[in-house]
Amino acid sequence: KNEVEQSPQNLTAQEGEFITINCSYSVGISALHWLQQHPGGGIVSLFMLSSGKKKHGRLIATINIQEKHSSLHITASHPRDSAVYICAVSRANDMRFGAGTRLTVKP
Amino acid sequence: GAGVSQSPRYKVAKRGQDVALRCDPISGHVSLFWYQQALGQGPEFLTYFQNEAQLDKSGLPSDRFFAERPEGSVSTLKIQRTQQEDSAVYLCASSRTGNQPQHFGDGTRLSIL
Numbered sequence: 682k683n684e685v686e687q688s689p690q691n692l693t694a695q696e697g698e699f700i701t702i703n704c705s706y707s708v709g710i711s712a713l714h715w716l717q718q719h720p721g722g723g724i725v726s727l728f729m730l731s732s733g734k735k736k737h738g739r740l741i742a743t744i745n746i747q748e749k750h751s752s753l754h755i756t757a758s759h760p761r762d763s764a765v766y767i768c769a770v771s772r773a774n775d776m777r778f779g780a781g782t783r784l785t786v787k788p
Numbered sequence: 789g790a791g792v793s794q795s796p797r798y799k800v801a802k803r804g805q806d807v808a809l810r811c812d813p814i815s816g817h818v819s820l821f822w823y824q825q826a827l828g829q830g831p832e833f834l835t836y837f838q839n840e841a842q843l844d845k846s847g848l849p850s851d852r853f854f855a856e857r858p859e860g861s862v863s864t865l866k867i868q869r870t871q872q873e874d875s876a877v878y879l880c881a882s883s884r885t886g887n888q889p890q891h892f893g894d895g896t897r898l899s900i901l
Contacts, residue, residue, distance in 0.1 A: 685830075711887055712887065714889070714890075716892075721894070723892070723894045723895075724831075724879065724881075724892035725892070726889045726890060726891070726892070729888075729889045767830050767831075769830075769831075771887070774836045774838075774843050774844040775821070775833040775836055775844055775846075775847065776821065776823075776831075776833055776890070777833065778823075778830035778831045778832065778833075779830050780828075780829055780830045781829075781830050
């Protein structure tokens with residue numbers, strides 16, 4: 682079993698829809714990260730959080746430490762949001778990654 | 789430069805050849821990480837440096853993989869006697885410290901024929 686599980690694996694939405702991507706983890710962590718990866722490989726860090734909730738523009742990330750669960754929400758989705766979203770957890774010296782959620786937002 | 793720079797961007801090698809992949813982290817970043825990402829998968833941790841010290845190499849898949857960061861800045865990931873299963877994107881990331889957000893390079897796509 683992977684230490685970091687994401688769902689769904691693939692997600693297709695219409696422009697404007699509210700999107701939720703879920704992440705569960707099974708190990709102790711120092712922080713949880715949400716990353717965005719566009720075709721071609723470039724990875725951008727969206728959020729790093731260890732408790733509560735963070736918001737940046739149309740993106741919201743929440744984490745429940747007790748339940749070892751995090752969600753990434755995208756409000757008013759747009760085709761430019763199409764990418765792979767990766768959940769990762771950091772420990773002392775390393776990061777463990779989920780397999781990613783491929784999001785496609787159609788106009 | 790403003791971000792993490794990796795070179796080459798693409799590398800094709802014949803099975804059995806040695807390859808060297810370079811990572812230039814953001815200036816002043818203490819922590820440097822190498823990851824391997826197979827097609828359609830999330831990245832997997834390979835190794836971690838704090839300055840020039842390699843503190844964790846538990847993710848290196850075999851003794852054919854070797855990483856160094858001799859002066860605490862540029863790092864090189866070397867793969868000896870490459871095999872087809874080494875084909876992947878190799879990502880480098882750096883951060884100010886181990887618990888700060890990581891900044892990723894664009895990766896090196898390695899193809900072993």
